[in-house]
Amino acid sequence: MVLVAQMLELHQFRHSAFCEKVRLILAAKKLAYSVVEVTPGLGQLQLLRLSGQRQVPVLVDGAEVIADSSAIALYLEAQVAEPALLPAEPAQRARVLLLEDWADTALAAGVRLALLQAAMEDADLRAALLPVATPAPLRTLVGAVPGSLLAGLGQAVDQGGLEQLRHNLNQLTALVAAGPYLVGARLSLADLAVAGQLSLLKFPEAAGAPLAGWGVPGLADDPQLEPLFQWRDRIGAELGRP
Ligand SMILES: N[C@@H](CCC(=O)N[C@@H](CS)C(=O)NCC(=O)O)C(=O)O
Incomplete structure (x- = not known):
């Protein structure tokens, strides 16, 4: 160390x-x-x-x-070498780094879109999503902006991007059904990068009130995706972060 x-x-x-x-x-x-x-x-x-x-x-x-x-x-x-989050074996390491990059870019963009759409329809969510240190007057202001005013922004929500997100979440669900971790038999950076993004689609307990347990309608409550959110919760619990 x-x-x-x-x-x-x-x-x-x-x-x-x-x-x-x-x-x-x-x-x-x-x-x-x-x-x-x-x-x-x-x-x-x-x-x-x-x-x-x-x-x-x-x-x-x-x-x-x-x-x-x-x-x-x-x-x-x-x-801090242990536990290693990057496999030593080159091909496994490459898979982990590619998945991490995908989670940080394409998955992150899809998640942002889904959250933006949900926030346009929910003033409380808009206020709750602001960084914790946001001054109270700004928080009130953001929460108070009527959803109808954001409708223009709604045009900007790329439906193709949302479809692609759903498609990719289905692929992830298939991956986690096949084994406990995304790459190989051990926890890796790929799992943590994906789990981090999923935590914005369905907030874990660690997010605290009022977001804990809240999820993006249509995704977090989709029975087909339930194993994926259970996988995220299991990774969190394994690390002591439910
Ligand atoms: N590639 C960066 C992305 C970080 C990022 O997008 N941070 C956002 C919060 S999720 C931020 O600080 N946004 C404020 C800004 O861009 O001014 C990483 O992996 O850390």
Whole structure:
């Protein structure tokens, strides 16, 4: 174990799939960390000074500042070997890295679309999804915007993208029916990247009230996809993050 600091620091938005991915990695490696909840706007300027960019997650390990969930995963893998989240065998490793990249890009884009559509129809959800550190007046304002005003945005919701998401979720369901992990016989970064994204389609208990247990209508309550969300819950429970 060659971490620099006694205690790692995770700069995050609570309801971010990329931050959930990093929290799952930290849990898998059994690493203690403290959380800095970033305030949208001002907090992101501080993040820019700290890390040279404005997005979360950012991990701080003493003088080491690492932005981007994939870079954080590689950093932690290099510093804390066990349990390995990247297989040593080259083809297995390649499968894991390809799936991670797919989860972070195509799956993430589909999940964002589905959540956007659900949020357009639900003012409470819009307010609940805001980063925890969002100032109360802004939270009220966002919650109060009538859904009808967002209808224009609705035009922008790409139905093809939603169809592709459903198709891909069906493929994932087939994969998790075939074995406990997406690649090989052990937990890997692929599982954690996918589980992180799924946590925005059906929020785990760890999301806290009011989002815990809430899911995107039409997906989270689809019986065909139930084994996939059960798989996500099992991965979370295995890491002590129900
Ligand atoms: N590729 C990045 C994506 C991170 C990302 O998209 N972060 C979002 C939150 S989920 C963010 O910070 N958005 C605020 C912004 O872009 O200003 C990763 O893997 O960490």
